Amino acid sequence: MDVAQDLAEYAAKHANNVLERDVPIEVDAGLLAAFDNTPVDEAAYADLNPHLLSLTLTSTASLLASLFTLPRAHAQSSTSTGTGPTATLPPPKTLLPREKALPKPKQPTKWERFAKEKGISHRTKDKKEWDEERGEWVSRWGMGGKNREGEEQWLHEVKNRDDADLDPASTLRAARKARVTKNLKQQSANTNRAINANASTDPAIEKARADKVSSRTKRKSEIDRTLLITGTATASMGRFDKKLEGEPKVKGVKRKFEANELPSGGGGAKEERERQMGVLKRVERGEGKKVRKGGEGREGDVNARKAVRYEGKQQRARQKK
Amino acid sequence: MSMLRTIKPKNARVKRALDEREPKLVENEKSAIFVRGQNTSEKVRLAMKDLYSLKRPSAISFSRKNDIHPFEDASSLEFFAGKNDASLFLTGLHSKKRPDNLIFTRMFDGRVLDMVEVGVDAIRGMSEFESVKASIGVRPLMVFHSDLFDTHPSFIALKSILLDFYNGHALPSLPLTSVEHVISITAGPLPPAPVPTSTNPTPTQPLPKVHFRVYTVALLPAPASAPPRISLTEMGPSIDLTVRRIQEADEDMLKQAMKRPKMEKRTQLSGLGKKRKNIETDEMGDRVGQLHFKKQDLKGMQGRKMKGLKPGFENRGKRSQIKLPGAKAGGAAEGDDE
Numbered sequence: 001m002d003v004a005q006d007l008a009e010y011a012a013k014h015a016n017n018v019l020e021r022d023v024p025i026e027v028d029a030g031l032l033a034a035f036d037n038t039p040v041d042e043a044a045y046a047d048l049n050p051h052l053l054s055l056t057l058t059s060t061a062s063l064l065a066s067l068f069t070l071p072r073a074h075a076q077s078s079t080s081t082g083t084g085p086t087a088t089l090p091p092p093k094t095l096l097p098r099e100k101a102l103p104k105p106k107q108p109t110k111w112e113r114f115a116k117e118k119g120i121s122h123r124t125k126d127k128k129e130w131d132e133e134r135g136e137w138v139s140r141w142g143m144g145g146k147n148r149e150g151e152e153q154w155l156h157e158v159k160n161r162d163d164a165d166l167d168p169a170s171t172l173r174a175a176r177k178a179r180v181t182k183n184l185k186q187q188s189a190n191t192n193r194a195i196n197a198n199a200s201t202d203p204a205i206e207k208a209r210a211d212k213v214s215s216r217t218k219r220k221s222e223i224d225r226t227l228l229i230t231g232t233a234t235a236s237m238g239r240f241d242k243k244l245e246g247e248p249k250v251k252g253v254k255r256k257f258e259a260n261e262l263p264s265g266g267g268g269a270k271e272e273r274e275r276q277m278g279v280l281k282r283v284e285r286g287e288g289k290k291v292r293k294g295g296e297g298r299e300g301d302v303n304a305r306k307a308v309r310y311e312g313k314q315q316r317a318r319q320k321k
Numbered sequence: 322m323s324m325l326r327t328i329k330p331k332n333a334r335v336k337r338a339l340d341e342r343e344p345k346l347v348e349n350e351k352s353a354i355f356v357r358g359q360n361t362s363e364k365v366r367l368a369m370k371d372l373y374s375l376k377r378p379s380a381i382s383f384s385r386k387n388d389i390h391p392f393e394d395a396s397s398l399e400f401f402a403g404k405n406d407a408s409l410f411l412t413g414l415h416s417k418k419r420p421d422n423l424i425f426t427r428m429f430d431g432r433v434l435d436m437v438e439v440g441v442d443a444i445r446g447m448s449e450f451e452s453v454k455a456s457i458g459v460r461p462l463m464v465f466h467s468d469l470f471d472t473h474p475s476f477i478a479l480k481s482i483l484l485d486f487y488n489g490h491a492l493p494s495l496p497l498t499s500v501e502h503v504i505s506i507t508a509g510p511l512p513p514a515p516v517p518t519s520t521n522p523t524p525t526q527p528l529p530k531v532h533f534r535v536y537t538v539a540l541l542p543a544p545a546s547a548p549p550r551i552s553l554t555e556m557g558p559s560i561d562l563t564v565r566r567i568q569e570a571d572e573d574m575l576k577q578a579m580k581r582p583k584m585e586k587r588t589q590l591s592g593l594g595k596k597r598k599n600i601e602t603d604e605m606g607d608r609v610g611q612l613h614f615k616k617q618d619l620k621g622m623q624g625r626k627m628k629g630l631k632p633g634f635e636n637r638g639k640r641s642q643i644k645l646p647g648a649k650a651g652g653a654a655e656g657d658d659e
């Protein structure tokens with residue numbers, strides 16, 4: 001008992017060894033840190049460890065004092081759980097760098113973009129659907145779901161024109177599976193699109209990416225191009241030539257179409273209407289494909305170019321005879 | 322990052338784990354990797370061991386040597402960072418040119434942000450101090466002494482990286498009795514500027530030592546209204562460091578890293594933007610939780626045991642009649658047939 005008392009007295013004596021500071025100690029309660037910006041006293045520094053202890057004591061005391069003045073959070077619940085008073089910490093004053101970049105906003109899917117352009121509002125579907133015949137709520141999908149109703153019924157109506165070996169259940173199942181696959185494909189296309197859209201615009205990353213396309217890869221693409229051009233030099237345009245290993249394939253130009261739907265804002269709706277009206281008018285006027293000059297012409301007309309050539313051939317054949 | 326293959330989650334658990342690694346508004350606590358270089362000294366190993374135990378549990382200690390020189394090539398650190406979802410590194414090295422070397426590295430987005438190199442001049446490990454140690458996972462207090470931490474670029478960098486290492490993750494609240502230890506970092510006074518000589522007209526200013534000390538904090542009994550009184554006991558490690566090389570952060574990258582999310586102050590204060598499900602505080606200030614149970618299955622419940630309630634009891638008399646046509650009904654069936 002005596003020893004404990006002695007220890008407590010000793011500790012109490014040392015607790016008061018707080019130094020006088022010229023510059024007040026800065027406290028960042030959010031980070032549980034204190035900054036003592038007074039220059040270190042050289043004379044006291046010579047006696048290193050006691051000086052460090054008293055410095056720490058001073059700054060820690062002031063840090064703790066400010067922590068104890070903070071507003072308390074959930075005072076009731078914390079005493080009942082036995083954790084004692086809990087201080088609500090303010091946001092930190094010292095800014096430290098983040099670990100990762102801020103999260104990018106979610107990219108809309110193709111459908112979401114279309115729906116926005118067209119002003120279609122989102123409609124949530126219930127998981128369950130009312131079944132008139134059974135008179136109960138059934139799930140839309142999954143076990144016993146409404147979407148596989150046709151597959152699971154025991155009797156199917158077969159039309160006269162259907163094949164004899166038609167299995168309606170498996171046909172319906174295949175169609176459902178195809179819908180699932182299509183949806184998965186669209187999903188992955190959406191994620192890919194989102195990844196590309198969210199690709200970093202950070203200059204450092206852009207530079208690293210550009211560096212990756214090194215001179216070697218540039219040279220390789222040049223060689224590929226030369227190979228493609230020289231291949232067409234033979235009479236058969238390279239069709240019957242021996243193929244080299246890893247020879248590049250000729251990729252044609254993909255056709256590109258203008259979007260059918262234009263965004264409704266910014267005069268898009270008007271332009272779309274005009275375009276559609278234009279098509280209708282052309283149909284009304286009876287214009288079909290554009291006719292090439294000197295080409296085959298319309299049905300019933302004589303193709304003059306072909307007729308002249310044909311006549312010429314006939315004449316030459318006659319002369320030979 | 323390119324070296325790591327992208328994982329496509331095959332189940333919900335993996336997906337949750339991957340989502341945990343995604344960038345977030347309110348970030349996870351940064352974890353640190355402690356990795357040794359090809360050559361280390363006794364001092365370095367001791368320093369790394371003790372700094373690791375201070376950083377636990379959000380720390381990973383690599384048991385093997387790795388041929389790493391972060392200032393020359395940090396690609397392996399970037400690889401480790403991606404693999405372990407860690408963004409702080411302490412690399413220990415020892416060479417003739419730079420004996421007893423410790424390198425603090427900080428990452429942003431999987432790339433090196435900045436680095437501070439320090440040399441260990443003297444160390445006394447945690448085990449050399451006969452005192453109670455702080456529990457694992459308890460947040461330390463941190464105190465910095467000297468004006469250099471506010472003025473000198475190398476010391477500012479050291480302060481920032483050490484703060485990030487041990488106290489970087491902001492907490493919404495702190496139980497006041499859970500304060501157990503304080504990390505004290507002190508820079509010595511600036512030594513006198515060297516005199517320029519004919520051979521060396523512009524000598525470099527030597528930097529003062531940095532003293533890393535850790536003390537346990539004991540709160541002494543004091544009146545409730547008065548500020549708390551404390552006593553400190555050194556618990557170790559006690560390390561004297563010299564600041565060596567610094568690699569400052571790339572300006573663009575630092576700008577990206579310092580971006581703060583726009584959040585309402587209320588969400589920042591309460592739970593820091595994390596979704597708290599099913600917990601509310603009512604008007605009286607009590608915390609109220611909502612629990613979800615499955616629908617109770619009463620079918621399996623054992624009721625009063627009676628002969629008549631046994632399964633199949635009803636049909637017993639009838640079955641015996643069918644089995645034994647013409648025979649007298651059994652005693653059990655008699656009661657049933659009434």
